[in-house]
Amino acid sequence: MNDSATELLQTVEQETGPSPQWSVLWLHGLGADGHDFAPIVPELVRSDWPALRFVFPHAPVRPVTINNGVPMRAWYDIVGMDFPNRADSDGVSQSIVQVEALIARERARGIAPERLLLAGFSQGGAIALAAGLRRQQPLAGLIALSTYLPGADQAAAALADAALQQPIFMAHGQGDQVIPLAYAERSAQILTTLGFTLQWHRYPMAHQVCAEEIRDLGDWMSHRFAL
Structure with missing residues (x-):
């Protein structure tokens, strides 16, 4: 597979009915792949x-x-544990082009x-x-699940008004x-200050997804589809 930012990424796809009129583009976390969140579809989707x-x-x-240079599926390189500067900005930019x-x-x-x-989840959520x-x-x-905004302190400079x-x-x-x-709370505060309408949730869990979260996300998505 060519990793060029101009190469269309390979995907796993599921359709919940004929002639879909909506799409959900879901980015996985570090070291996973497109199959990682496919099983969530039947748990999330409502009739x-x-x-x-x-x-x-x-x-x-x-x-x-940070993983000793071992190659793996990643939306960007993680160059250290200092969160404000940990994301490889060139990798982030390339992934944004691929998402677009x-x-x-x-x-x-x-x-x-x-x-x-x-x-997106984790690294995928950062790109989202x-x-x-x-x-x-x-x-x-x-x-944005279990994630943060890379370059959060410079976010205003990148913000498009329509966003x-x-x-x-x-x-x-x-x-x-x-x-x-x-770090997630800090990102949420910055996004809210910028003017986004943001629904924030915390759950008693680790770096994962839980049933209550899927339910709350489903409620939020139902509202989007009803507009």
Whole structure:
């Protein structure tokens, strides 16, 4: 597989009904792949929702510094444990370009950006937030699970005015030792200060997803589909 930012990423896809009119583009975490969150679809989807296309892309394989340079699927390199500076900015930018290419493909398949939800867990959630901030045409919403906003202190400089129309669902585990809760809360505060409508949740869990979180996310998504 070519890791070029212009190469369309390989994906795992599920459709919940014929002729879907909405898409959910869901980015996995470090070291996982597009299959990681595919099993969540039957747990999340509700009978009164419109037909959806879930798109789970595989991140490119790249060396990851904090894992002794071992190559793995990653949306960007993690160069250290200092959260404000840990994300490789070039890798983040490349992944945003790749996500935009997938959003463009959904448009070509008949799903307008305002009917697409961009979701991500951990590293994938960081890219979802970073990409969302730069959107000149708003998406239906952003879903950021167990994650943080890379370059949060410089976020205002990257913000597109139209991006503020995108509501955000952000959730985190109180016992998360991979991305400590304080960093997620800081990101949520910055996004709220910038002007985003953000729904924030905390759960008694580690770096994972729980049933209560899936239920709350389903409620939030139901509201998006009803608009």
